[in-house]
Amino acid sequence: MDLSSISAAVVPLHLRSCLIYxxxxxxxxxxxxxxxxxxxxxxxxxxxxxxSALICIAMDQGLFPPPDTKLSECVPMLDKEKDDWRKDITLRHLLTMSGGWRWKEFGGINSFPQMTRSQDWVAFALEQPMATPPGEVMEYNSGSSQILSQLLVQAIGGSLVSFAETYLFGPLGINDYHWEQDPQGIHTGGFGLSLRPADLLNFGRLYLQQGQWENRQLISSELAVHSVQPAIRVTAPWSGSYAWHWWCDSFEGDGKPSFDYFYARGYGGQFIYVIPSLETVVVLTDDRRKRERPPVDVFPRLIAPHL
Structure with a gap:
């Protein structure tokens, strides 16, 4: 690994943080x-x-339904809807953002801002008209995440953050955090969590170690691996594939060894990259205004070639 080249490329960008493990x-x-x-x-x-991690933990405990469970079994109101594709939506479709709703996160119909201005985010997401059969197209949809968050709360029978503190945050040493809520008091599934850079690194390390942390299996290795496997191809402007609320892609540089990786991605320059073949985790964070930010391809363009 060429750390001097990485430093020369990253430091002038004035990122909020960059960690490489x-x-x-x-x-x-x-x-x-x-x-x-x-x-x-x-x-x-x-x-x-x-x-996604919390859902996997709940699945391991037998609390959260299997991924191929129909959403209508968890949300009875769907049985009363008109006879369309939504009755075929499964939890797996929610996890892979392929539910089939007509949804544009930003731009166009601006579904995400409309959801956050509504009085009931989950109802808003569920009530959107269908565009494609479930499982055919990945359409980035934070409404799906909010539905999953509510389903998780129902499954565990209590607070999402209490569950997280017991089974994920506590073991990883995450003692200080903030997590926003929707108007019904459900913690936001698609955004709204605030953490330190080291917390993001430890979370990435958990997945690098296939769900194990300090000799304790927080997530079963089966689900930790399965949940980050490419599940559905994405379309422009995205690249690669989407898994269970994780992105997947490959680095193929000119004359450089190629490798696969999966990553968490947040608006404004928040990333957790996990590269299993290199036993590596990379964390990037930023907090500047849009016109002041570096391009979103800092990792594939400036870091990956030197790994």
């Missing part, structure tokens, strides 16, 4: 200023991958 060691650590190491930052849609 490889083969059980933190080998690169950069913060815009010293306080960043200890400050909470909004991780935006990286929250989705934490929700």
């Amino acid at each position: 490889r083969q059980e060691k933190l080998i690169f650590e950069h913060y815009r200023h010293q306080q960043v190491e200890y400050e909470l930052t909004k991780i935006n849609s990286c929250t989705k991958s934490f929700l």
